[in-house]
Amino acid sequence: MEKIFNGRIWKLPDDVDTDTIIPGRRGTLPSIREMGKYCLEHLRPEFASQVEPGDIIVAGKNFGCGSSREQAPAVFAVNGVKCIIAKSFARIFFRNGFNTGILLIECDGIQDACEEGDIVTVEVNKCVKVNGKEFPIKKVPDNLFEIVDDGGLVNTVKKRNALSKNKEVK
Template identity: 45%
Template structure:
């Protein structure tokens, strides 16, 4: 995971719950390819086929509310989502995302669907490369950056020899 992330923005409204991210009827499998092929299909049927590696989700308030299913952030990450920017997150979704190495950023920025966003996690800057606007965000602390760089919490502790 790079401390600099750049990708195309996909916009979503407030209150995207984990059942919208990955509907419960698909949770009978642990196959990440299968799960990723159904992300957001209830709200955006074309999303699973159009999302590309490096893309970024830009959402409103309360992203990831609902159940605590870890498959939601895992499926998004496996589909190629490199970061999620939202005005606010459900706490468990936020923590699950960090735990699997998916950057989640609390910010309210101006961007349209398809804009190219560049995120510097260490410096705390988001640039909208399409409109040339820059937004300050709270930078991630060193510990969270290490977890993200290592690919998640388990990988972080394996690298440190603590598991």
């Protein structure tokens, strides 16, 4: 993943729970790709049909609260969302999001400085910028950024296993 990138904003409120992200009744669909068609269906019914690869979610506090549904961040990823910026994340969503390969950034203030459709610039481990304003962000730990860079935890484990096997052969 690039260290500096831009994306179009989809703005979401506080306390968006995992049932809002992907309703439980959709969890029985045969694939994440199928489930992705119903991402935010009750809150933003147009989302799945209008989201574009590289779009960025800007949300309020407690994003991803509720159940520990792994499909919640996965339906964002399958729809091309590469980054979610929120005031705060529910802890289980935070870890599941990184494991899915989505960059999650905690930042307070950007929510009041942007509107739906604005372009946000993310400078990883430095700041986010929107509408001429800059907001500092915390450093993403190297191990979590590696997972995002690899496209998710499964890919990171495969990469590490391949490296380990190559060392054994030598």
